[in-house]
Amino acid sequence: MALESPAHLAGFRVGDELLRIDGRAFRDVIEYQLLVDGEDPEVQVRRGHQELFVTVQKPAGTPLGIEVSAALFDRVRTCDNHCEFCFIYQLPKGMRRSLYVRDDDYRLSFLYGNFTTLTRFTELDLERVLTEHLSPLFVSIHSTDPILRSRMLRNARGATSLRWLRALLDGGIEVHGQIVVCPAVNDADALETTLAGVADEYPELASVACVPLGVSDHTSEPEMRPHTRSEAAAVVDLVEQWQELFKEALGRRLVYAADEYYLLSDRPFPVSAAYDGFPQHENGIGMGRAFAEEFEGAAGQATDARPGFFSWVDGAPASGYRARRLPITTIGAGFAPDGAPTGAMRRAGATTVMTGTTVMTGEYGARILEPLLAEYEGLEKGSIRLLPVRNCFFGGNIAVTGLLTGSDVSRVLEHEPRDRRYLLPDVCLSEGRFLDGLTLADLPRPVQVVPTDGRSLRRALDAGCSGHDRE
Numbered sequence: 001m002a003l004e005s006p007a008h009l010a011g012f013r014v015g016d017e018l019l020r021i022d023g024r025a026f027r028d029v030i031e032y033q034l035l036v037d038g039e040d041p042e043v044q045v046r047r048g049h050q051e052l053f054v055t056v057q058k059p060a061g062t063p064l065g066i067e068v069s070a071a072l073f074d075r076v077r078t079c080d081n082h083c084e085f086c087f088i089y090q091l092p093k094g095m096r097r098s099l100y101v102r103d104d105d106y107r108l109s110f111l112y113g114n115f116t117t118l119t120r121f122t123e124l125d126l127e128r129v130l131t132e133h134l135s136p137l138f139v140s141i142h143s144t145d146p147i148l149r150s151r152m153l154r155n156a157r158g159a160t161s162l163r164w165l166r167a168l169l170d171g172g173i174e175v176h177g178q179i180v181v182c183p184a185v186n187d188a189d190a191l192e193t194t195l196a197g198v199a200d201e202y203p204e205l206a207s208v209a210c211v212p213l214g215v216s217d218h219t220s221e222p223e224m225r226p227h228t229r230s231e232a233a234a235v236v237d238l239v240e241q242w243q244e245l246f247k248e249a250l251g252r253r254l255v256y257a258a259d260e261y262y263l264l265s266d267r268p269f270p271v272s273a274a275y276d277g278f279p280q281h282e283n284g285i286g287m288g289r290a291f292a293e294e295f296e297g298a299a300g301q302a303t304d305a306r307p308g309f310f311s312w313v314d315g316a317p318a319s320g321y322r323a324r325r326l327p328i329t330t331i332g333a334g335f336a337p338d339g340a341p342t343g344a345m346r347r348a349g350a351t352t353v354m355t356g357t358t359v360m361t362g363e364y365g366a367r368i369l370e371p372l373l374a375e376y377e378g379l380e381k382g383s384i385r386l387l388p389v390r391n392c393f394f395g396g397n398i399a400v401t402g403l404l405t406g407s408d409v410s411r412v413l414e415h416e417p418r419d420r421r422y423l424l425p426d427v428c429l430s431e432g433r434f435l436d437g438l439t440l441a442d443l444p445r446p447v448q449v450v451p452t453d454g455r456s457l458r459r460a461l462d463a464g465c466s467g468h469d470r471e
């Protein structure tokens with residue numbers, strides 16, 4: 001609970017259980033936020049065995065200042081599909097339970113940008129989305145061919161559930177789509193058919209991302225395999241052809257290929273303008289281009305997490321892979337936000353022996369960073385090193401930085417010198433933990449966590465080069 005907030009001043013305590021606002025129960029933070037938005041709401045809470053009614057003094061449109069412990073107060077709606085390419089089926093055993101939840105809940109789509117297939121969407125859901133204008137939403141398309149779509153989802157309802165997409169678009173909801181492209185399943189001609197289907201049936205979509213499937217070493221699906229280089233190039237070619245067609249017909253590109261396709265096919269990323277404001281940045285569309293421009297100072301500001309509901313809801317936590325990242329000021333043991341060693345690190349003499357900065361990242365991230373760091377002046381002095389971390393935890397074609405685990409980072413760090421400062425992007429952490437549950441405290445070297453954008457990395461490097469390491 002925020003100090004001096006209306007809730008704090010009204011006497012709420014950590015652990016109070018919210019029951020009703022102005023006499024009304026609520027199913028999720030969306031309803032909760034709408035209810036507390038008014039002036040002086042009466043909040044009913046349970047504290048131990050007591051039920052209390054508290055009127056909170058606050059103007060309309062301002063937050064209560066309460067941090068709620070879950071986004072959904074009823075149950076998350078889980079998916080009834082069994083996609084061959086589902087990454088959750090490919091997770092090794094023993095990870096934290098929330099990562100195994102296969103959600104297909106439009107509310108999580110609205111709150112966190114999770115993609116929903118709409119196979120469990122209902123008339124009542126549509127009514128609520130339209131009434132409360134829950135926009136934008138994120139929908140998994142995969143194919144507009146009903147037979148192929150139901151085959152990919154392994155769910156007969158996959159053949160018909162895109163009718164809800166039509167209804168959402170008719171109702172004025174902003175919808176972003178995704179096509180997980182699987183080689184020899186929905187790429188090539190099938191992808192062409194899908195993009196034609198988007199043009200014919202869903203041209204109001206705000207954007208469509210073509211992303212490659214992830215294949216970990218733990219897959220049990222023999223048909224699922226990573227794209228070859230020529231298949232990746234074919235996806236890029238097809239998407240770029242359709243961008244031209246969409247631009248002609250609609251005045252905008254609409255469809256975009258994931259960064260992974262450009263890396264896989266050794267093609268340069270498109271220019272910044274070709275991403276039309278980066279509508280699916282968090283989905284790996286244009287991250288590389290945006291990062292480079294931020295690092296080089298060409299971008300006006302960092303391309304941040306999508307602004308949306310979270311920018312105004314009272315501290316509702318995300319979950320699973322899309323949890324909010326650590327605040328910018330959160331730093332690995334022993335470092336201040338500007339990179340200066342503090343406390344134990346300073347007393348341990350770290351301030352006098354640091355020989356330079358090592359930037360850790362995933363294998364794809366390294367391909368983006370390498371030319372940027374090569375141009376950065378510090379590199380000439382040998383003070384900055386790039387350390388790509390191979391993802392052995394998942395294996396397969398998993399090379400994105402966001403899926404690096406603590407065990408991968410530890411394995412690599414163990415063999416690195418102690419007298420360097422280590423930077424790690426915050427996208428590896430969720431609520432302070434790596435995907436395998438390890439924390440920064442479990443790493444064999446102190447690590448400084450840096451927000452995953454080019455400006456922040458540059459600032460962190462500048463801080464290292466400006467004398468902190470050599471005090």
Ligand code: SF4
Nearest residue numbers: 079081082083086102
């Ligand atoms: S819809 Fe998503 S969560 Fe459900 S099986 Fe398919 S990929 Fe997995």
